[in-house]
Every structure is written in structure tokens, then in C-alpha cells.
Amino acid sequence: MGNYHRKIIMNVILLIIIIIHSIQIDAKQSVYVNEMFTYVALGDSVPAGYGLPSPLENSYPKLFSEMLKNDNNNVIDINLAESGITTEELLNKLMNFSDDELSLLKTADLLTLNIGGNNLLQPLLSSIRINEAATPSQKVRMALRVLLLSPDEILIDA
Numbered sequence: 001m002g003n004y005h006r007k008i009i010m011n012v013i014l015l016i017i018i019i020i021h022s023i024q025i026d027a028k029q030s031v032y033v034n035e036m037f038t039y040v041a042l043g044d045s046v047p048a049g050y051g052l053p054s055p056l057e058n059s060y061p062k063l064f065s066e067m068l069k070n071d072n073n074n075v076i077d078i079n080l081a082e083s084g085i086t087t088e089e090l091l092n093k094l095m096n097f098s099d100d101e102l103s104l105l106k107t108a109d110l111l112t113l114n115i116g117g118n119n120l121l122q123p124l125l126s127s128i129r130i131n132e133a134a135t136p137s138q139k140v141r142m143a144l145r146v147l148l149l150s151p152d153e154i155l156i157d158a
Helices: 003-032 060-071 087-095 099-107 117-127 136-148
Strands: 037-043 075-079 110-114
Touching: 037 060, 037 087, 037 099, 060 075, 060 110
Parallel strands: 037 075, 037 110
Antiparallel strands: none
16 A cells, blocks of 8 residues: 555544534533533542542542533532442442432442442551551551562561
């Protein structure tokens, strides 16, 4: 295939991408502007805003919701995240949701899920000796230091 044919194919592909992109922009503007948009966040301490000053106002779901409100003033944000929750605990919580709560999840326009950090940290925190007087954030920092050590730097008591 010559250069001429490659240029034609590349131009056609570029044209298709531009058309698809413009259709998506038009669809977004016509569907969501001035209509109710529901955003639900599920997960652990990360979406709950653990450790942040004013977690309800500074968590990433709230900040993301504020960005969505720049495009659409009718955004409802619902943060169902819970600090310390594991994947299994979230699954149990979801299985015990009321019909109204399940309906909310099914009809949400956007749902984010951030889970699993506690599944990794809790066993690690319980397997290493950490000062019991340490704050939760100090314990996490200590555990992360252990994770970052090379295998020859880890001292194991026999």
C-alpha cells in the first residue's frame, strides 16, 4: 500500500473519530444539562474522606460532584462510603440494603466504587508490632514503611 492510500485511510479514521466525539458532546449536553443527575459513591475510607479536615466537604466524591455541578446545577451527590470497611463488609451491607437504597443504586447516573485498601492494610497492621498508642494514621504510615522495605531490611523475630 502506497503513502497515498495510507493518508486516505488515516484521514478517514480521523474524520470518524471527530464525528463520534462531536456526537458524544452533543448527547452529553442535551441529556444532562438542567436534568437531575444522581452521583453515588460507595467504598471505604478513601471516598469517606478519612483523615481530611471536614471530610464531608473535602472527600473526592464531594469535590467530583462540585465539578459535575459546573456542567449541570441539578446534581445530587450521595456518599455511602464508610471508613474501615472491607470488601466483604461492603458486600454484606449491599445485600442488606432496603428496596429504596437498591433503587437509588440502580437509577444512579454515576456510581463510583473504591474498596479493598482495608483488605490489604488490616492483616498487615495486625501482623506487625505497632505501638498501641499510635493514632490510626501513624499506624498506617508505619505499615507502609514496612511494605517499602526491601526483603533484606526486614528483621523477623525468631
